[in-house]
Amino acid sequence: MYEFKYHRPATVRQAANLLVKNEDAKVIAGGHTLVPVMKQRLASPPHLVDLSHIEGLNAIEMKGRSLVIGATATHADVANSATVREAIPALAELASGIGDPAVRHKGTIGGSLANNDPTADYPAAVLALGATIVTNKRRLKAEEFFQGLFSTALENDEIITRVMFPLPKKAAYIKFRNQASRYALVGVFVARRPSDVRVAVTGAGSDGVFRATAFEEALKKRFSHKVLEGISASPEGLNSDLHGSAEYRAHLIGVLTRRAVEAATAK
Amino acid sequence: MTFGMTINACAADTAAVQPKRVLMAKISLIVNGNPVNANIDPRTLLVQFLRENLRLTGTHVGCDTSQCGACVVHLDGKAVKSCTTLAVMADGHEVRTIEGLAADGAPLHPMQEAFREHHGLQCGFCTPGMIMTAVDLVNRKGHDLSDDVIREELEGNLCRCTGYQNIVTSIAAGAKAMAKSA
């Protein structure tokens, strides 16, 4: 790891000022992506701005018809929150399946979204539920936020402060774990929203999280796994690696979407 | 990369041969109930701080890549991987390590005793992490734990020796014993 100066701001405004003042400064939340990357010297920020001590930044609450989750809420916070369990149980289940208990005690929703790992779980939920990502500067729709592998619309001095999830009528997330890393080989989040149906896929796309529109169209007509018979995902644009071929991942998308719809309708 | 260059530039500015300047950080935290103050390089990992500064070598480093769980300690009562936590981030917080479960010479913690009784270890390398993970599990999920739950919860802890069977048995027994001792 290269040297850095450590900062512990008390407010988002202080954190943002530190980012503006110090070129190449980076924020750290749970550190469960950034610390490993710094150890490997793949990142060497000269300044680290610790968000984990900003009071209230991990708050979870209902605001009108939206579930609002603060950026530094840990995966364990989301998994155990009675508010999340009542509002969007699929989201609590997703969080309870990230990594292992120790990882869930540190990793945060903001860190996961800012990192936009193509095999991470949260991006699927954010895209399928049509969430809004709120930063210290603006509000971003899920579609504009994710911009391909490990890249997002965030500017260098921009900090995610919270994520707003409009409540779906029904939702479910099914993750097919990579046997070694336990990240998603493929994960599918299905959300039946008041206005439409969205199916978001993580783990499979060579460009990160994406929506499976053919499945969405069918499900809009009738929200039942039965309408998905005969519809398959194309392997084009999907990852092929030692963990699975593009064809295998395409097959999994079909299987997991059916299972997710079944799970959502069973609730 | 840019930072390495800045450091070199600083050294060149001041004196011809100067040891590399290190940005130190003051931290104070509670470790196993005792207040600890230190001046550390912010790069210090929590596990390094525990083992090298405090000589609490019960916490192990197995993988150093957040996979194996040999380094699990409790931070404010919650299990975390200390190889992936910066010591500066623990400033102002409370850490408990395997050494903090039972005082020297005192009877073992019920979870430690269960591992001894049920042969939950062979070489013992993974054991501190297993036990700290197990105690955290009992704190969260109670004293009556099914084998399925225990196995699921051990997702982040690897053992190269036992085949897990006796670890699972030990944790189930230790969880029950903790109910009695509480």
Ligand SMILES: Cc1cc2nc3c(=O)[nH]c(=O)nc-3n(C[C@H](O)[C@H](O)[C@H](O)COP(=O)(O)OP(=O)(O)OC[C@H]3O[C@@H](n4cnc5c(N)ncnc54)[C@H](O)[C@@H]3O)c2cc1C
């Ligand atoms: C063993 C292991 C297993 C894992 N398994 C899974 C898994 O199954 N599924 C999964 O989805 N993830 C998994 N993860 C990743 C884990 O969820 C990470 O914790 C998470 O992706 C990053 O969150 P963090 O708070 O640790 O971020 P950090 O490491 O602190 O930061 C990550 C990046 O995000 C930036 N950042 C952090 N917070 C903000 C913010 N509020 N605003 C702007 N930028 C920000 C940082 O600058 C950095 O670039 C795993 C990690 C480990 C170590």
Ligand code: FES
């Ligand atoms: S040494 Fe920390 S998880 Fe292996």
Ligand code: FES
């Ligand atoms: S007892 Fe040897 S690694 Fe677990």
